[in-house]
Amino acid sequence: MSVEDNFFWFPYTIMVIVAFIGFIVPFLLRENILFGSRFPNEIVNHPEVINLKRNYKHLYLSIFIPFLIVLGLFLYYSPGNTYINGGILVEVFLLFVIYAIYNKKAKEIKGELLSHEYVNTQKEILTIDTNFREGKYLISIWWFLPALLIIFLNILILLLYYNKIPDQITLHFNLQGVATQLTNKSYWHVLLIPLTSIFILCGFIVMYFSIKTSKQELDSNKPVTSKLKDRYFRLIWSDYSIILCTVLVIWTFFVSLHLDKLIVISSKTFEAVNIVMPFLILSTALILVIKIGQSGSRLKLKMNEPATGMNNVDDDYFWKLGMIYYNPHDPSIFVPKRMGIGWTVNLGRPAGVVILIALIVIPIIISLISKKIIMN
Amino acid sequence: MFIKIDFESEIPIYAQIKNQIIEGIASGNLAEGESLPSVRQFAGNSGINMHTVNKAYSLLRADGFVTVHRRKGVVVNKLSQMHNPAFMKEISKTIKSVIAEAYCKGITEEEFISNCKKIYLAFNEG
Numbered sequence: 186m187s188v189e190d191n192f193f194w195f196p197y198t199i200m201v202i203v204a205f206i207g208f209i210v211p212f213l214l215r216e217n218i219l220f221g222s223r224f225p226n227e228i229v230n231h232p233e234v235i236n237l238k239r240n241y242k243h244l245y246l247s248i249f250i251p252f253l254i255v256l257g258l259f260l261y262y263s264p265g266n267t268y269i270n271g272g273i274l275v276e277v278f279l280l281f282v283i284y285a286i287y288n289k290k291a292k293e294i295k296g297e298l299l300s301h302e303y304v305n306t307q308k309e310i311l312t313i314d315t316n317f318r319e320g321k322y323l324i325s326i327w328w329f330l331p332a333l334l335i336i337f338l339n340i341l342i343l344l345l346y347y348n349k350i351p352d353q354i355t356l357h358f359n360l361q362g363v364a365t366q367l368t369n370k371s372y373w374h375v376l377l378i379p380l381t382s383i384f385i386l387c388g389f390i391v392m393y394f395s396i397k398t399s400k401q402e403l404d405s406n407k408p409v410t411s412k413l414k415d416r417y418f419r420l421i422w423s424d425y426s427i428i429l430c431t432v433l434v435i436w437t438f439f440v441s442l443h444l445d446k447l448i449v450i451s452s453k454t455f456e457a458v459n460i461v462m463p464f465l466i467l468s469t470a471l472i473l474v475i476k477i478g479q480s481g482s483r484l485k486l487k488m489n490e491p492a493t494g495m496n497n498v499d500d501d502y503f504w505k506l507g508m509i510y511y512n513p514h515d516p517s518i519f520v521p522k523r524m525g526i527g528w529t530v531n532l533g534r535p536a537g538v539v540i541l542i543a544l545i546v547i548p549i550i551i552s553l554i555s556k557k558i559i560m561n
Numbered sequence: 562m563f564i565k566i567d568f569e570s571e572i573p574i575y576a577q578i579k580n581q582i583i584e585g586i587a588s589g590n591l592a593e594g595e596s597l598p599s600v601r602q603f604a605g606n607s608g609i610n611m612h613t614v615n616k617a618y619s620l621l622r623a624d625g626f627v628t629v630h631r632r633k634g635v636v637v638n639k640l641s642q643m644h645n646p647a648f649m650k651e652i653s654k655t656i657k658s659v660i661a662e663a664y665c666k667g668i669t670e671e672e673f674i675s676n677c678k679k680i681y682l683a684f685n686e687g
Contacts (some may be wrong), residue, residue, distance in 0.1 A: 311566040313607040315585075315597050401606045408563050498568060500608075515608040516601070 213478040220291040221507020221524035288507030322416040362455030378441035389430035399519035405495040414481030578617035
């Protein structure tokens with residue numbers, strides 16, 4: 186397998202997986218959420234709703250299949266970062282537009298159905314559990330400690346053995362871990378990888394914190410079941426984020442020592458890990474996303490909780506385009522996503538805006554700094 | 562314990578929270594010594610304004626249902642701590658208006674009292 190082959194199949198497969206996840210997300214949401222709009226129980230299975238879902242499938246496939254084919258041709262004949270980055274940007278943009286359109290359609294259908302006289306909906310109730318956070322619903326934050334120790338160990342080894350590192354060190358390397366560009370040794374260059382690891386760790390800790398503190402959103406129709414599902418959802422994703430973080434940190438540890446010639450990883454092993462790991466990460470995430478669904482909606486729990494017949498409060502107004510949460514009166518900073526899996530921020534709170542900006546700006550700053558270091 | 566809030570109800574939200582916590586204590590759903598979420602947590606979990614939650618909690622504290630500890634947070638008091646023989650005087654006005662309404666709607670004394678007994682029984686058993 187040559188490098189060029191990898192360069193095509195590798196990003197392309199990831200794009201196909203992203204498109205696939207984008208396709209299935211609307212079917213993994215909580216039971217009374219349709220394309221980011223909250224539906225009363227009485228109309229969530231109305232024929233018009235089922236029709237809208239079918240319509241979405243057709244539209245999505247008729248846009249994404251040609252898009253992926255064209256993108257594949259471009260990538261195949263002129264592989265390069267331009268088409269990879271551009272392709273991902275277009276993909277995200279398409280997803281955003283399609284979701285926004287179907288959110289609007291869903292709201293229209295809801296308005297229409299509710300204006301009919303024959304639809305009589307139950308009371309809208311907000312259910313809060315006073316014991317939601319009691320007991321174990323999250324893995325302990327101390328499990329981040331191994332990752333932190335590995336990063337420190339990495340820094341320590343690089344500093345202790347600094348003299349053994351060759352004067353010319355790797356700046357760019359290929360999939361096999363072979364240097365394609367060298368540079369003069371300096372502390373900055375040597376420590377670049379463990380410093381990036383620290384930022385990765387911080388990113389995962391923010392994720393952990395969002396899992397821990399995000400708002401509880403119980404289904405008023407079945408509060409006990411939805412509480413359990415939500416707690417499993419948080420437990421599993423916090424486990425996953427810590428495992429993922431540790432695996433990434435361990436691998437970057439070895440990569441850093443390999444690039445500085447303190448250890449040798451054979452190019453075959455290096456290539457294999459570099460190809461297998463992203464797919465392993467993506468496929469396990471995909472399995473979790475499908476098996477658990479948003480807030481545990483797809484978990485099959487053996488519970489015979491009688492339905493209360495209550496609906497949740499319609500909060501569509503605060504979800505702009507069904508995706509962006511803006512509610513200045515809501516003290517929560519992290520809330521469960523409406524049109525996706527996981528958590529998002531409340532842009533109506535200053536802290537929410539700060540976190541969002543930080544999540545966008547920090548990676549850009551890091552890449553600028555590392556570029557600057559590389560330039561020197 | 563689950564607290565259910567109806568935003569369209571005539572009863573203000575702070576009163577809904579307060580009433581349901583008291584009912585929870587009476588029915589045993591909230592045990593003595595059990596802690597309730599802090600004002601910030603409660604608000605953050607529900608999206609309800611912090612002032613509203615604070616109002617409910619201060620009323621509960623003033624009436625002796627909960628104690629606010631610096632470290633343990635908001636904790637449900639012992640039932641014996643809540644006992645207040647003078648309370649009958651305080652609620653006789655409320656009872657009077659409730660009975661007056663029931664009387665006008667044609668509810669008999671027996672019906673009313675048997676209903677009261679049922680509620681008492683449920684709390685005793687809880």
